[in-house]
Amino acid sequence: xxxxxxxxxxxxxxxxxxxxxxxxxxxxxxxxxxxxxxxxxxxxxxxxxxxxxxxxxxxxxxxxxxxxxxxxxxxxxxxxxxxxxxxxxxxxxxx
Numbered sequence: 001x002x003x004x005x006x007x008x009x010x011x012x013x014x015x016x017x018x019x020x021x022x023x024x025x026x027x028x029x030x031x032x033x034x035x036x037x038x039x040x041x042x043x044x045x046x047x048x049x050x051x052x053x054x055x056x057x058x059x060x061x062x063x064x065x066x067x068x069x070x071x072x073x074x075x076x077x078x079x080x081x082x083x084x085x086x087x088x089x090x091x092x093x094x095x
Contacts, residue, residue: 002027006084014090037069038062044073052080056093 002023005011011026012019020029033039038061045056054077061070075094079087 001030004085006081006086008081009085010087012088012090036064038064038066049077052078052085054078 005023005026007023008021009023009026010019010021011029013029020026040060040062042058043055044058047054054075057074057076059070059072059074060068062068073093075091077089077091078085079089081087
């Protein structure tokens with residue numbers, strides 16, 4: 001997946017409320033996240049935007065014991081730069 005990211009990708013880090021930047025930082029973030037959480041993401045709708053994609057996603061987050069921490073629908077907005085994902089934002093899905 002990292003190969004699809006722009007070298008200067010800007011990615012959310014929800015636990016700290018901050019962001020990480022760069023392919024290596026995103027790879028490290030996702031690896032660390034995978035130690036504590038199990039995410040299941042199912043795209044429900046994909047729409048092209050002026051600068052990328054808006055993907056409505058059903059997202060289930062479980063802890064390492066399999067207990068559900070969150071079961072919700074979110075909007076992933078991907079901004080494309082030079083044919084690669086340059087930024088990911090996560091927010092509320094459209095009504």
